[in-house]
Amino acid sequence: MLKKHAILSKCVVTTHPYQKDIINTKTYIITRGVKMKIVSIVGKKNTGKTSLTVKVIEELTKRGYNVASIKHSHHSIEMDKENTDTWKHKQAGANLVVGVGSTTFFNARKEHDLNRILYLLKHFDDFDFVIIEGYKSYNYPKIITSPDVKDEYTIKEVDSFTITPEEVSELADLIEERGHDIVDTLFANNCGYNDGEVIAGKIRQGELTVDDLDDVKSYLSIDGKVVGLNRFVSDYLKRSVIGVINTLNLKDFGVDDIGKIELLIPNENTPKSPADAECAIKINDKDLEINSFTRTIVSNSIKGMVSAIKTEDNVRTIDIEIMNIEKELIDADISLKTNGHDVEINEFTQGILKETIFAIISSLKVDEKIKEIKIKVEE
Structure with a gap:
């Protein structure tokens, strides 16, 4: 497990502290690596936070960016007036009220964590920037409107009441350079920096840019x-x-084309760490060398797929072969054995196994054209 603020001086494959528990309950996955940039505007009361936030949003929007904003307040924020229909819904006990008309609003009874809100924004649209007013205790780049809130995350101090249009433009330039995505999603090439806090700090200091980061999918x-x-x-x-x-x-x-994918997995089973297993992979009858981290991921993926087929109660060994991949993957032959016994699988299940295993192997950056895949997983 990589500790906070650790900086690696050589290239290694590491895991994030949470990556060992991917099977835990209620898992949400979004695929499409949108590099959203987040910046917060903070300051004491009556120091012009809202007026500065409006100016920044206007400038970024004028530049053609897709902008979202979040307003944090220590007081209750009501989204609809008393005696409206949605107000009555909330008064009746609804924990979440959604109003849909010419616009859409969500009114939740619970105050949600900022990172949870930022993650949910990725479901709604591909936002280029999220401008936050408030949340001064969080670890995102901050533009401050009063000196007494300055901390290590501050990238600029601004007098909101005297700032000129030219200075607003310069501030937007700085936001373009120093804004970054959700801290725990930041990785840089697996070489040098792979801790989100460290990477975020380097971006704030101008030593890294978002373009230097891994292309997260x-x-x-x-x-x-x-x-x-x-x-x-x-x-x-x-x-x-x-x-x-x-x-x-x-x-x-x-669905004509696959764009953004949103997958919800409610899992009510007791969370447990996946058991390690030996995993051997042959590509075109040659052994493929993989490290222990990759081996664990591949073996647990294979075990998960075979478990879904419900072959045997106590599967100790799995052998999968995909042959004759010269042309179309759909025409390739596939065989599956568990505990040394042949498993009959229908055409649909064959298609899932072939597509998924081929996709998994492709992610390992195999240098040659894949004609044959053999995988053996053993407890």
């Missing part, structure tokens, strides 16, 4: 907690999920 939340995924795990999840989705008749559901 997936975002993950478990029980409302955002979980960081490095490039390999992110790409692995994306390819695996798309592998399964490619077997479905998407056009029957009105």
Whole structure:
């Protein structure tokens, strides 16, 4: 487990502290690596936070960016007036009221964690920037309107009452340079920096840019907690999920092209750490070398797929072969054995296994054209 604020001086494959518990309850996955940039505007009361926030939003919008904003207050914020229909819904006990008309609003009784809100924004749209007014205790780049709230996350102090249009433009330039995504989702090439707090600090100081970071393909939340995924795990999840989705008749559901994927997995089983297993992979009859982290991910993915097929009660060994992949994957042959016994699988299940396993292997960056895959998993 990588400790906070650790900086690695050599290239290693590491896991985020949460990556070992991916099977936990209520898992949300979004695939599409949108590098959203977050900045907060903070200061004492009556120091012009709102007017500065409005100016910044106007400037970023004028530049063509898709902007979201979050307002934090220590007081209750009511989204609808007394005696309206939605007000009556909330008074009746609804914990979440959604009003839909010419606009849409969500009125939740509970105050949610900022990172939870930021994660949910990724479901709504591909936002370029999120401008937050308030939340001064969080670890995002801050523009301050009063000197007494200055801390290590401050990137600029501004007098909101005297700032000129030219200075607002310069401030937007700074936000473009120093804003970054949710802290725990930040990884940089798995070489040098792979701790979100450290990377965020380097971006605030101008020593790294968002363009230097890994091209993250997936975002993950478990029980409302955002979980960081490095490039390999992110790409692995994306390819695996798309592998399964490619077997479905998407056009029957009105889906012509796969853009953003949102997957909700309610899992009521008792959370437990996945057991380690030996995993050997051959590509074109040659052994593929993989490290222990990758081995664990691949073996648990294979075990999960085979478990879903419900082959035997106590599966100790799994052997999968996909052969004749020269042309279309759909025409390739596949065989499955558990505990040394052949398992009959229908055409649909064959398609899922072929698509998903091929996607998994493709995420391992195999250098040659894949013609044959052999995987053995053993407890």
